Amino acid sequence: MRLVTAIIRPHQLDDVKEALEAYGISGMTVSEVSGYGRQRGHSEVYRGAEYTVDVVPKVRLEVLVDDLDARSVVDVILKAAQTGRIGDGKIWTVPVEDVVRVRTGERGPEAL
Amino acid sequence: MRLVTAIIRPHQLDDVKEALEAYGISGMTVSEVSGYGRQRGHSEVYRGAEYTVDVVPKVRLEVLVDDLDARSVVDVILKAAQTGRIGDGKIWTVPVEDVVRVRTGERGPEAL
């Protein structure tokens, strides 16, 4: 199995979720992160003092998938998350040894 | 070494922590995530407009363990986190190449 992790724009999350669902992926885990990269942050000014916020809010998506699906899932996410402007994010894949569904104790592909 | 990651119900966290401690695991990293899966979210109504919140609050647990402990740790978490109802979560294991303890610079199993 594989763990596909994607860092995307918060506003693309709904589209990505829908695309994954359409592909047949039924579960994922989402969290809030701050991204640091080419995309510039912004400045805030408080009583004349300027603060440069160099991180940008992003969303991290984690999807456990079958080995065979890994490549397609990356593509599905890629397509739904792409806007073509700096800061669209990254997707990466890591091999996973073992997956367990807590409710049932099932292991391997059945646990997904 | 292995990294065991578990997505569990927030309310089970205390039990899992205690179980891991009893097993002899002394450290872990916890974060808040939103889960999306079979477990349904809920609806909220504001001035007559209904919002469907389809994510469920979950907790992510990350535990670095020795290769030998990996399987047992998964079992310990499984046992403590299981309620048998939809939404109990997942546990997965990923191989780790290198672990360093920042304080001392120790590497490998000693760093755990």
Added chain:
Amino acid sequence: MRLVTAIIRPHQLDDVKEALEAYGISGMTVSEVSGYGRQRGHSEVYRGAEYTVDVVPKVRLEVLVDDLDARSVVDVILKAAQTGRIGDGKIWTVPVEDVVRVRTGERGPEAL
């Protein structure tokens, strides 16, 4: 490619970011986590009832790097994050199969 993950003290984040930038790393993803380990939490008292908070706020840093950089990046983080006191955190490395830059669809080292 490799994914270097580091759990560090929040207050060290700026130093680590600057060190990585100096080394030539241009992107990373940061999130807030709660750490559990040797470092003790603290107690709070509300109307005479004591609460023991056993987690400590930490920051998780994720950096995708080229295989060749992995070791050096770990060292850079180690140096910048180290204070020598309990609770400095961990750094670990995981092999990554595939990285994609969402904006362009580039894959592999170019995507970093």
Added chain:
Amino acid sequence: MNINTGDTAWVLASAAMVLLMTPGLALFYGGMVRAKSVLNMMMMSFIALGTVSVAWVLWGYSEAFGESWHGLVGNPFQHFGLDGLLGTRVFGTIPASAFVAFQSVFAIIAVALISGAIADRARFAAWTVFTVVWATVVYFPVAHWVFAFNGFAAHRGGWIANDLKVIDFAGGTAIHINAGAAGLALALVLGRRVGFGREPMRPHNLTLVMLGAGLLWFGWFGFNAGSALGAGATAAVAWVNTLAATGAAMLGWLAVERRRDGHATSLGAASGVVAGLVAITPACSALTPVGSVGLGALAGAACAWAVGLKFRLGFDDSLDVVGVHLVGGLVGTIGVGFLASASAPAGVDGLFYGGGVDQLWRQVVGAVVVLLFSFTVTWVIGKVIEATMGFRVDREAELAGIDLREHAETGYDLTVLTGGRLGAGTAATKPAGSSPLAGSAAGGPAAQSGTKTPEGASA
């Protein structure tokens, strides 16, 4: 008699200030619970603003201040709907309606105070019913006993004010002992929260608690000094005593904390403020400022100690209605018997000022009778509601958060994850599908598919 505009101005301003105390209480309580039940906690106060207002106008005023039946209860039909009070009728030096206004907000907050005892676990519908029943069966009669003086709003008033002659200037018995005893009864009827005494249930937002304490303190000047029903020396002395006792109570509470727990906390400061305000409520016309400092310090310390009782005795008075209002109310009401000074407006000497035990026993009897009456009747009301409609939410609702279950809302949404989508099936959205306008909001076809939308493209 003629209306005195100065007195009226003060009473109307005071009434508005007391009205603000109930939202203030909602914040004070709301900040103390966990984030997942803040709205329900606040709603328990807010609904009292709705139900008790209406009940007051319809029958409550009349039940409390209509012609008395044996000193026990006013005639609820005499002024039903405030009949006969609109015109030029004057009570003392103020319009009858000004008195109606001032007393209305006392009834509201008395009910709201109880809610702190049963945080996080009461069905909202059941609580709504409770507010009306409790006001009718407990509060209006007790207000009659304590606040209805012979010859003011009616010829014959209540027995505590006129026969027992308890000194209870602004409601130590009628409001605080009453609500405190009722809170204890309900806490016992509903039982402990899931995880009580084991799981941490720390306040989720202490800035709300402190804001609430500030609003309460502000409003309480209307509560206490307004109870003079006029703008003269009595009101002014009550004002000063209210300040002195409250300041001292904060210090008293913090001193206990500092000694016992090692730290003076902001929750302690806010709690001390309320404890002092509670204690000086019955006493503010009867004490010297120095006596008020003493009473306040004592009340602060006593309540700081009393809030630990629930853990020892195992009842889940969640936000310490007993520890603060019942104990504080007792300290204040009985304290009058010791600390009253004839140099104060009430003109009575307490035990410490050479007045003997005459006033003291009256205070004790008044306090005990109200306590027992309120506890007993409330317990019965609670049991009846529990048996008929059910008073408590199920444990899943408690764990997930009562806000979601009872109100379908979340207190805060501070993250970038919007975490939802506009649903189908409600009033607002049902017809939306059929509206060509709504469907094409903001210049594009609604994106229900998984494809990229023009909107998505720029995010």
Added chain:
Amino acid sequence: MNINTGDTAWVLASAAMVLLMTPGLALFYGGMVRAKSVLNMMMMSFIALGTVSVAWVLWGYSEAFGESWHGLVGNPFQHFGLDGLLGTRVFGTIPASAFVAFQSVFAIIAVALISGAIADRARFAAWTVFTVVWATVVYFPVAHWVFAFNGFAAHRGGWIANDLKVIDFAGGTAIHINAGAAGLALALVLGRRVGFGREPMRPHNLTLVMLGAGLLWFGWFGFNAGSALGAGATAAVAWVNTLAATGAAMLGWLAVERRRDGHATSLGAASGVVAGLVAITPACSALTPVGSVGLGALAGAACAWAVGLKFRLGFDDSLDVVGVHLVGGLVGTIGVGFLASASAPAGVDGLFYGGGVDQLWRQVVGAVVVLLFSFTVTWVIGKVIEATMGFRVDREAELAGIDLREHAETGYDLTVLTGGRLGAGTAATKPAGSSPLAGSAAGGPAAQSGTKTPEGASA
């Protein structure tokens, strides 16, 4: 005539209470938007406190209460800068300046109310200009029509008050219908938010909403009872009616929600409070308390239903200025025609009390004229601003959050990630580099390099 200190005390206190309503409104509105636009939402109210205060003092008062030009508008130059009102001049029983004070805060909140209709998307500079223009072209004249009675502040006043003789005690037409119609016009001019009707835009902080509702209620006693311009029976009756209607409206709104959506919500309670306050505003001197309960219940239910309209009709009145203020204002203003009772201070019988349709048609005409005037003129103002300086931010700003774009600020920073560093290039920091003191803050050389600092070492 002499100043009556009691009346003056009440009017001054009321004026301060009404001033507080605008920050209260800022919280009420601010809590309802998403976290990324809370500051802009609050600022739209705050800026009205700035611009309208100054406009009022310079020409606004005079335009509203100076000598009338055909009952349509006061002479703006007569009391420019409040000329001639400082001294011992008395209006009724209060100093002229007290009347100036009291009316000033009405103008401010009328303007602020409109902002709810265009949440999240208006350029701040454009809104700032709008506040001044709208106050001058719409509010001051309408206030003249409704509030300027012949012979009070000037010999000749406005046509609605003196010729049409609408009963509008505290401003159902001048404030609520006026602001509601203006809100509708602006919502149409600016168009819908990105994602309206599709993306969830749920309230980000309901504790702010409830706090805001509490402050509004408190202040509204000044608004309504203060409009008696004295501390007598009329003020007291207005006070009681304000309580009764508001409580009933909360219950009315919650009842509709409970039936329709299955839950009584805290947003509903807060909204019901405001709906009730709006409806009783014109009526509080004209109804009995029981009539007020009826009017309130009706207003609560009607507004709860009306807030769904925008989804059906597809206009983005973001925070329901139409659903609450326009509809509530109409219910109240027209309701007077039905429910007025001659036993109340206004002394007029409505249709239901045997008074025939005489008062009813006056109410309807007054309401409709103000509605049409306000809608039309506001629409023109909006279009002109749009055409000249632009009224709406671009969609990137809307998506990223208007707070950042328009104010360069973030409402909340609650995390341990400080998320930034002190920048260079502003007033504060520009000279800092040249100051030997600032560079060595806190006993160490500033760490601009990537190496560990002494500070870092202990974190």
Added chain:
Amino acid sequence: MNINTGDTAWVLASAAMVLLMTPGLALFYGGMVRAKSVLNMMMMSFIALGTVSVAWVLWGYSEAFGESWHGLVGNPFQHFGLDGLLGTRVFGTIPASAFVAFQSVFAIIAVALISGAIADRARFAAWTVFTVVWATVVYFPVAHWVFAFNGFAAHRGGWIANDLKVIDFAGGTAIHINAGAAGLALALVLGRRVGFGREPMRPHNLTLVMLGAGLLWFGWFGFNAGSALGAGATAAVAWVNTLAATGAAMLGWLAVERRRDGHATSLGAASGVVAGLVAITPACSALTPVGSVGLGALAGAACAWAVGLKFRLGFDDSLDVVGVHLVGGLVGTIGVGFLASASAPAGVDGLFYGGGVDQLWRQVVGAVVVLLFSFTVTWVIGKVIEATMGFRVDREAELAGIDLREHAETGYDLTVLTGGRLGAGTAATKPAGSSPLAGSAAGGPAAQSGTKTPEGASA
């Protein structure tokens, strides 16, 4: 003389409004610091409500308004414990106790204002001691100088009011210059925060700041208009001037920001409000409304510029007590010398109105003397406290957050991670183990082991 109920009503209401300013200040300041020190920031204001209230009642009033010793200080023993002021004694047209009440809240807020200068780093015990010492050694004497008029509360009053004849209606010198200079002194004594001028320390919750500004503005009408000690034309003019100057100051501040930084911010609006209120405080009885607009605009702009000073000069006046209160107080106090108009209640012409420099030099001397006195004495007090008990927390406490160290509390707990468990070892829990009731909370054996509990099973 007799009590005037209208005057008394206004003074009592004003006193309550001013009391609310201190919680308002706590929010204003609290929102500006980082989340990890919000409670400590608020507590610095709250504790002043405790200590100064008690000190006032015991000796403070008498020190400020007792019979004067050479115009420098009142006799602290004359009215110790407010002795002799309870009865029917009347000052002017109000009960003596009403005057006591009104002045008490001035003392409290003067002390609380200082705390903004030393945010995030003062030991709470040291600050608590400071509040009492500073009130006694600095505030009560200065209040005597400025507010004690001959023949009002005592035959002989203070030198600034009676000999120098500064016009300082509500306390520009006694409160704002005084607190501002004290803040500067303490900021220097305590030194800069760890990371000052390098790390970002942006406001953690601007909704609190705006709420605080709103409450301050509301209360300030009591502060300024209440200082007339009666409900007449003077109070009404003060009210109007307070509105006009504040609105203009907000605009002035925002204009500077917009020009300098490119954006008008909500922190700027809130700060401008306070700057305007500060400046009009001494001047509100002496200016025309147009003069007030001018003074306000100037104060807003001047303070907006002045808050950058600390970065240039390198002192860490964390929340700009100097930039807002000292500078604003100077603008207002000295501004009177230029802008006073004899048509206003104070009846004096300033330089711009043809009055020459007579009033101007008085204003300058008064301002400078209070500034120097306050700065010097406060510096000494600060140094003594530093040397004896220590004034500053250690740097670990600063980094981890002073709330935890000094109060063992966390401001917010908004996440689903409860992050803790009920501990052992405190009053509340110590005896819990021995209670059979507490151990079996909520119908099950307490789960202390690592096994699944019945509770767990349903989460």
